[in-house]
């Protein structure tokens with residue numbers, strides 16, 4: 001990657017002693033700069049959401065397609081009024097139940113929210129992150145902060161500050177060096193603009209949890225339910241409603257194959273294929289979680305993908321989790337994409 005500026009690294013693991021750095025980072029945000037910061041889901045790449053030029057810089061730094069809207073982060077519920085005039089009752093209940101937390105909600109946007117921030121849509125995605133560094137930074141900056149994941153577009157999302165450094169050192173103003181992310185996968189995205197709340201991107205916060213607050217009213221974007229095997233063409237599948245969900249994502253450098261089936265069978269097959277491929281000279285990496293270790297899998301998945309690249313693995317064999325579990329489904333939604341839907345049933 002080309003280094004075009006000095007990226008400042010601020011250790012914020014002890015928030016109290018990092019007050020001066022946080023102030024500096026916030027003032028850079030106000031001036032239209034880019035600051036990467038920890039959240040509970042993944043690291044975010046922040047810019048002033050109300051400043052078109054600042055939002056534009058995010059797309060440039062990430063190499064992100066311009067039709068892929070950004071999630072706007074706020075620290076107080078009152079700040080929602082700066083972004084939308086239409087907050088349905090169900091959204092108010094969900095906010096009470098889950099903010100701060102890994103739930104992004106989509107609302108009709110106010111005219112003052114720049115098109116750059118919303119990828120040209122007339123809706124805006126908003127969330128309140130559950131991380132003290134993120135909340136302090138947003139408060140100190142005084143602006144709503146647009147922040148997609150702080151990785152190069154197409155690469156696995158960053159769950160440690162080191163991942164952000166690998167992708168964006170030299171192209172952004174600041175990296176706040178916080179703790180590794182607690183959740184490890186991106187937020188659940190829920191569209192609140194229709195009759196019934198619709199999950200556009202699955203996350204650690206499940207439809208079951210949402211349904212308990214909305215009297216059972218929640219549906220999944222039908223595009224999420226299509227597990228496209230490799231040979232089904234992109235055109236045959238319905239387009240997802242969250243623009244970002246259509247892009248090839250999270251791709252490691254290595255070829256990746258998912259093995260799906262009964263857990264002990266999967267384990268055996270992975271071992272067999274590994275031995276066979278190693279004899280042919282491949283460097284093989286394995287991603288295999290405990291059968292019901294869904295949250296741990298969410299926590300570890302992206303960071304394991306990055307480790308594979310660091311270790312110059314050229315074939316990754318990954319065991320599928322059950323997608324009948326909602327968190328398992330959220331992890332599998334990422335894993336299917338990482339593997340380009342290359343799945344072997346065993």
Ligand code: AMP
Nearest residue numbers: 069123124125148149186242243244245
């Ligand atoms: P990231 O910021 O990398 O976590 O990606 C944000 C995700 O939220 C992408 O999949 C976007 O397409 C989706 N998103 C953001 N804003 C909207 C919106 N207004 N309508 C639908 N999807 C959105």
Ligand code: MG
Nearest residue numbers: 148149157186
């Ligand atoms: Mg992302």
